[in-house]
Amino acid sequence: MPKETFLKLPEEKKNKIIKAAKKEFERVPFEQTSIKNIVEDADIARGSFYQYFDSKEDLLRIYLKYTF
16 A cells, blocks of 8 residues: 555645556556656656655555556
8 A cells, every 4th residue: 555645645746646657557567667767757756756655566556546
């Protein structure tokens, strides 16, 4: 699950991260996805990613929750 810091973000920022994740998850198989690409596309620092999620698996879970 995402960390509390992600849940407290403004909806606009959450959506930007989810959109960047969607783009990366659709681009390549999950094993090849890159946190680097996600944070660059979402325009957040890599350190911020780890304030919001423990791993890209955490991000995948929230992505699936938001999109399905």
